[in-house]
Amino acid sequence: MAAKTVATWTGDMSFEVELNGHKFSIDADEKFGGRNLGPRPKGLLLSGLAGCTGMDVVSLLKKMKMEWDSFSLEVEADLTDEHPKMYKDIGIKYILNGDSLDRAKIEKAVRLSQEKYCTVTAMLSKAADISYQIILNPDK
Amino acid sequence: MAAKTVATWTGDMSFEVELNGHKFSIDADEKFGGRNLGPRPKGLLLSGLAGCTGMDVVSLLKKMKMEWDSFSLEVEADLTDEHPKMYKDIGIKYILNGDSLDRAKIEKAVRLSQEKYCTVTAMLSKAADISYQIILNPDK
Numbered sequence: 001m002a003a004k005t006v007a008t009w010t011g012d013m014s015f016e017v018e019l020n021g022h023k024f025s026i027d028a029d030e031k032f033g034g035r036n037l038g039p040r041p042k043g044l045l046l047s048g049l050a051g052c053t054g055m056d057v058v059s060l061l062k063k064m065k066m067e068w069d070s071f072s073l074e075v076e077a078d079l080t081d082e083h084p085k086m087y088k089d090i091g092i093k094y095i096l097n098g099d100s101l102d103r104a105k106i107e108k109a110v111r112l113s114q115e116k117y118c119t120v121t122a123m124l125s126k127a128a129d130i131s132y133q134i135i136l137n138p139d140k
Numbered sequence: 141m142a143a144k145t146v147a148t149w150t151g152d153m154s155f156e157v158e159l160n161g162h163k164f165s166i167d168a169d170e171k172f173g174g175r176n177l178g179p180r181p182k183g184l185l186l187s188g189l190a191g192c193t194g195m196d197v198v199s200l201l202k203k204m205k206m207e208w209d210s211f212s213l214e215v216e217a218d219l220t221d222e223h224p225k226m227y228k229d230i231g232i233k234y235i236l237n238g239d240s241l242d243r244a245k246i247e248k249a250v251r252l253s254q255e256k257y258c259t260v261t262a263m264l265s266k267a268a269d270i271s272y273q274i275i276l277n278p279d280k
């Protein structure tokens with residue numbers, strides 16, 4: 001098997017997760033019997049998506065010799081009305097700041113990630129619609 | 141939007157992820173330009189799956205008044221041959237230890253999670269085959 005994670009119950013609704021030798025806690029909200037010792041498990045899908053496509057874009061922009069000062073991704077999703085409540089529409093914002101940003105290169109990198117490289121996009125897009133926006137120098 | 145995560149680039153291939161007010165690092169393997177400051181993003185899908193179904197089972201077994209000493213989930217997956225390499229077959233092991241385990245109750249709880257409640261199973265099963273095993277008192 002190519003990938004493995006272990007989740008060990010640590011009382012109430014919380015688990016300690018081990019992944020690639022790193023450990024972190026996950027937990028339910030206090031409304032659902034949790035103690036909020038860590039994030040909710042479902043949201044990890046969105047964090048995995050952000051990281052997957054974020055690393056693609058970093059890697060591609062480095063190859064394209066483009067530099068930036070800061071780069072963040074915001075991923076938001078809403079839920080289906082019916083149970084089990086899955087993510088329905090997932091929106092990704094790629095937000096970059098810098099003096100030498102090249103919109104064409106960034107659009108190409110994002111498109112390559114979304115259409116070709118990002119395996120998390122490929123998996124989640126079987127269940128949800130994924131859209132994105134590129135936002136450059138929002139604070140200027 | 142019902143859920144939100146933010147990933148902020150922290151140099152090389154690493155990002156700091158914020159989810160439900162909690163922060164953790166993700167990073168690429170050293171082979172791929174990372175520094176292994178945190179787990180790989182794609183694996184978070186498996187961790188989210190483990191946590192989602194694990195919390196379901198805890199919640200259901202508590203309602204069924206069943207007690208256990210320890211509970212862990214191991215989730216493993218292999219990858220498709222073609223690119224982008226997605227998870228193809230995902231296997232979940234539910235491992236419980238205790239003196240008063242009731243296999244019928246555990247099977248019912250796991251089945252309810254897998255077939256009805258767990259939204260991460262519902263989403264990932266659109267892209268991969270998910271199977272499971274229940275392992276009771278493996279150390280006895």
